[in-house]
Amino acid sequence: VHGDIIKATRMQATNPKTPLSIFFSKLEECRDKDGYSFLEHVKEMFNRILLNPSAYPLDKFEELSYLIKLTHLKLKQPPTDKQVKEMSAYLSEKQEWVNRYLSQLKLEIHLKMQQLPPQPQGQPQAQPPVPPIPQPPSIANVIAESKMFEWAGVGLGEENWLLISNAVKRLAIQTEAKKIRFWGKILCSTRDIYVIEAKANKDEDFASIPGEDPHGKGLNENVYWITQDLLSDWQKLPDVKAADITSAREIKKMLTGNLDSPVRSFPFYSGKESALLRAQIARISAATTIVPGGIFKANPDNAKEIMPDEESAVPGYAELKGADKWVHLNANILKIGREDYPVLPEGSPDQEKLDKMKEADPVLDRLKPISEDKYGAIEPYWQKTVYGDEQQYNQQGKEGTTSYAALAFRPFRWPGAITVYQNGKWQSLYIGYGIQRGGDAFIPIGPPAVI
Amino acid sequence: MCIRDRLTQSTCGQALMDMLNIDANLKHVAACGDTLNLDERIQLKLALLKLQQGMDFDELLFWGRIRGTSGDYYIAIGLNYKGQYEFPKKKFYWTTSANYEFKPLEEPKNLHKEKVEELETAFTGKPDTFIHKEEQAPPVENAPPVEDNKDKEQKEVKKEDLDDTVEIVKKEPPTSFMELDRLAYVICAIENDTHVVPEGSFKLLPIHEIRRNESFKGLDKRDIKSLDKYYHFRNVQLQEKKILIETNAVSYTHLRAHETSLHLVCRLLLEKKK
Numbered sequence: 001v002h003g004d005i006i007k008a009t010r011m012q013a014t015n016p017k018t019p020l021s022i023f024f025s026k027l028e029e030c031r032d033k034d035g036y037s038f039l040e041h042v043k044e045m046f047n048r049i050l051l052n053p054s055a056y057p058l059d060k061f062e063e064l065s066y067l068i069k070l071t072h073l074k075l076k077q078p079p080t081d082k083q084v085k086e087m088s089a090y091l092s093e094k095q096e097w098v099n100r101y102l103s104q105l106k107l108e109i110h111l112k113m114q115q116l117p118p119q120p121q122g123q124p125q126a127q128p129p130v131p132p133i134p135q136p137p138s139i140a141n142v143i144a145e146s147k148m149f150e151w152a153g154v155g156l157g158e159e160n161w162l163l164i165s166n167a168v169k170r171l172a173i174q175t176e177a178k179k180i181r182f183w184g185k186i187l188c189s190t191r192d193i194y195v196i197e198a199k200a201n202k203d204e205d206f207a208s209i210p211g212e213d214p215h216g217k218g219l220n221e222n223v224y225w226i227t228q229d230l231l232s233d234w235q236k237l238p239d240v241k242a243a244d245i246t247s248a249r250e251i252k253k254m255l256t257g258n259l260d261s262p263v264r265s266f267p268f269y270s271g272k273e274s275a276l277l278r279a280q281i282a283r284i285s286a287a288t289t290i291v292p293g294g295i296f297k298a299n300p301d302n303a304k305e306i307m308p309d310e311e312s313a314v315p316g317y318a319e320l321k322g323a324d325k326w327v328h329l330n331a332n333i334l335k336i337g338r339e340d341y342p343v344l345p346e347g348s349p350d351q352e353k354l355d356k357m358k359e360a361d362p363v364l365d366r367l368k369p370i371s372e373d374k375y376g377a378i379e380p381y382w383q384k385t386v387y388g389d390e391q392q393y394n395q396q397g398k399e400g401t402t403s404y405a406a407l408a409f410r411p412f413r414w415p416g417a418i419t420v421y422q423n424g425k426w427q428s429l430y431i432g433y434g435i436q437r438g439g440d441a442f443i444p445i446g447p448p449a450v451i
Numbered sequence: 452m453c454i455r456d457r458l459t460q461s462t463c464g465q466a467l468m469d470m471l472n473i474d475a476n477l478k479h480v481a482a483c484g485d486t487l488n489l490d491e492r493i494q495l496k497l498a499l500l501k502l503q504q505g506m507d508f509d510e511l512l513f514w515g516r517i518r519g520t521s522g523d524y525y526i527a528i529g530l531n532y533k534g535q536y537e538f539p540k541k542k543f544y545w546t547t548s549a550n551y552e553f554k555p556l557e558e559p560k561n562l563h564k565e566k567v568e569e570l571e572t573a574f575t576g577k578p579d580t581f582i583h584k585e586e587q588a589p590p591v592e593n594a595p596p597v598e599d600n601k602d603k604e605q606k607e608v609k610k611e612d613l614d615d616t617v618e619i620v621k622k623e624p625p626t627s628f629m630e631l632d633r634l635a636y637v638i639c640a641i642e643n644d645t646h647v648v649p650e651g652s653f654k655l656l657p658i659h660e661i662r663r664n665e666s667f668k669g670l671d672k673r674d675i676k677s678l679d680k681y682y683h684f685r686n687v688q689l690q691e692k693k694i695l696i697e698t699n700a701v702s703y704t705h706l707r708a709h710e711t712s713l714h715l716v717c718r719l720l721l722e723k724k725k
Contacts, residue, residue: 062657067666151488153516153523157481185484192482378572383520387488412573416484431484438571 002050036069044068100231104163139172140181141165145427148420151387151406154431156185163230168196171225171234177201183224183285184416184430186277188257195281195430196225196234211342212241218331218339219245219282226277228257240278242337244271248279252441254433266442280434282333288417289329289428290370290409292320296329298366304331304340306366314424317390317403323382324371326409326419332368335361375412383410413437473513487516491525494551499527502544502553509533514543514642517634519576523548526556526638532662538686539661543638545631547576559635563628567636575630583628643685650680 012020030038045064049056056064079087142165149155156164164182172180177198186193200206200223206215213220225234251265255273263269263276271279297309306329319325331339341358344351373381385408392401406422416432473496477486487495495513503511508529517524525546530539544553566583654664674680687693 063654150486153486153488153491154484155477155481155486156484157478160481187483376572379520383573388490 041065041068097231104166104231137172137177138179139169140427142168142182144425145182145420145429148406148422148425148427149418149429151422152385152408152418152420153387154418154420154429156431160230164194164196167227167230167234171196171198175201175223177223181427182429183281184432186255186280186430186434187432188255191228191257193226193228193255193257193259193277194230197222197285198225199223206239209239209241212239213338215239219286219333222285224278224281237274237278237281240282241275244275244279245282245333245337246335247271248276248283252435252439254435266444277434284414284417284430284434286328286330286333288411288414288419288430290326290419291329292421292426293325293327293367293369296327296367304363304366316400317405317407317421317423318392320407320421321384321386322371323380323384323409324369326370326382327367328370329367331366332364334363339363370409373411379412381411381413383412384408385410485516491516491548495525498525498546498551498553502527502529508542509539514638517574517637519574522576524574524576524578524634525551527553528642532660534660536659537655537661538684541642543635545578545634547578556631556635556638559639560626560632562626563632564636566628567633570633574634578629578631578634580630581627582630582633646684647681648684650674650682653684 009020012018015021024039027039027042028037045068048064048068143161146155146158146161155161168180168182171177175198178201179199181197183195183197186195200216200221202216206220206223208214215223220239223239224237226237227234247267247269250267251263251269253263253265253269253276255277259272259274259277261273263271263273269276292315294312294315295309296306297312299305299307315325333339334341336357340363341354344354370382375381386405387408388405390403390405392403395402402423404423406420408421409419411417413436414430414432415437416434417428417430419426419428473487473492477492480486499511499513506529509532510530512528512530514526514528517526525548527544527546529542529544531542532539543556545556546553563583570582649667649670651670652664652667653661655661670680687696
């Protein structure tokens with residue numbers, strides 16, 4: 001039918017005396033500034049509609065007309081050599097990305113375990129002393145924990161969790177750290193930062209700064225690895241100084257993500273963004289990393305250190321529901337920006353000053369229960385939420401009952417921090433801007449221009 | 452690509468979520484660290500389907516979640532494009548994690564505006580919590596009596612003008628300020644400041660209505676990071692821009708619609724994100 005219509009109109013249109021041809025020639029006089037005539041436009045519209053009527057209902061009539069005008073019946077030009085180059089560059093960029101992703105997925109874990117020397121056959125000889133098998137490092141099971149965090153409404157996406165999990169395992173082998181976990185993510189204004197926390201290795205070459213905590217002690221007990229792109233390498237953050245922390249307490253600044261840039265704030269912050277980042281990580285870790293009570297105990301030799309309590313078992317869900325059963329893992333940071341006061345030499349003139357400071361801001365006992373934290377007049381420091389069903393179930397192969405509910409603790413002071421407990425396992429995480437709640441950032445505005 | 456507003460610290464990556472594709476869409480906001488757990492996803496899907504039955508929307512989307520200390524609020528937004536001059540009509544619905552049943556959210560009243568700005572405490576998750584309780588003789592505390600009084604007041608004032616007599620204008624009786632009212636304010640404020648859409652994702656029809664642009668394939672790679680390519684999804688609020696639009700207005704009665712480029716009209720209508 002379409003063919004017949006075209007044939008008929010063409011015959012009438014070509015014959016110069018018919019009314020239709022006069023009609024068409026008049027229409028051709030209606031042109032726009034580029035010489036595109038009304039007749040061509042209508043023909044093109046009719047063609048499109050007739051070929052595919054369901055795609056162009058009447059509501060879309062104006063839209064179709066507009067789109068046809070945009071293209072002006074031009075044929076697609078063959079690509080220029082510049083476009084061809086861009087295309088091949090784009091394809092190779094894509095291929096490179098795929099290769100990087102694949103390399104992140106390849107994981108070869110070879111934990112170096114001591115092997116016993118082979119027994120010589122026949123004669124029983126005096127056995128050489130067997131060296132103790134070193135303890136495998138405590139590597140957090142990131143993927144299992146991610147399922148726990150998802151119950152609490154916190155997540156980074158399945159694929160990202162896999163990449164993070166592989167990065168944690170790879171760093172554990174490279175650095176030979178005793179304990180390693182995914183610490184969290186700091187959201188910045190241009191590029192976000194992923195952070196992994198590893199227990200510092202004494203063999204690492206970190207120059208110790210005089211007057212500050214040496215590497216592996218106090219606030220520098222953990223070393224932090226960061227990256228801004230999960231497919232790239234991770235870098236170590238430098239150790240934290242007391243001055244960084246005291247200055248960070250006075251400002252409220254969102255990071256840009258460019259770690260070498262200076263921090264523009266009032267009061268003046270002397271370090272770069274990497275120093276501010278490290279200070280905030282230290283503060284957040286100290287304030288928000290919590291563990292169930294009974295897992296650790298104070299070291300009998302040095303009350304300021306803690307060690308795992310071998311005799312204890314992980315408390316059950318019913319016990320841990322109360323906030324008083326949870327304790328802070330890390331020591332409190334004092335006003336001077338350290339965990340402990342420095343020891344001055346005998347007869348130092350500053351001894352009195354130091355004693356006054358110690359009285360005003362004493363070093364608190366380790367493993368402080370979180371129920372003692374205070375925030376404001378109305379709100380408690382820690383908010384507790386239960387996800388899932390709290391019903392107690394019997395366990396196969398174990399005595400006692402357990403609940404599969406997820407229990408989440410969120411501190412008010414540091415929005416973004418969370419600790420989740422589920423069925424005998426717990427983990428802390430931070431995903432946020434790295435700033436405290438409340439208080440106004442003082443950003444002085446310059447005066448208007450003098451005319 | 453995640454766009455974040457520093458002031459309200461909210462995120463609008465994939466603007467709003469169509470619940471049917473919730474799993475795919477959640478992946479896009481994963482970068483910000485928040486997600487919905489399995490229970491929430493299923494319950495919300497069902498609740499939204501239930502809401503859709505009674506109402507007639509062009510689009511019913513999941514707007515987001517506001518966390519509270521003893522429960523969370525889940526918010527849905529119903530958009531009606533047809534028959535609206537330019538921007539669609541937005542209607543909000545709320546529910547809590549206690550029972551997933553969406554109820555309509557009332558428009559925020561101007562009465563408690565200053566109080567909302569001062570509040571720094573978290574939401575509790577219980578909508579009938581009193582933030583500020585007013586003791587008054589009539590038992591009903593919410594919207595209808597206040598509005599009636601307002602109308603009466605206006606009528607009285609007009610009458611007074613005509614009569615040229617001086618009379619003390621009756622003050623509207625103060626009403627209690629509940630958490631649900633605060634929720635309405637906060638949601639409107641967040642929506643006003645942070646709902647952004649990429650350039651070209653919506654189109655303006657000649658009948659002056661906005662629709663989604665089906666042929667929008669996404670922003671160019673170079674433009675993704677540029678803030679110039681994102682626009683607020685609401686009417687223009689700056690006075691200067693309003694005047695600009697009025698002077699450039701095209702009369703559709705003369706069928707000259709094709710002369711104004713749709714692209715230009717959209718740029719004027721949609722206020723640029725600063």
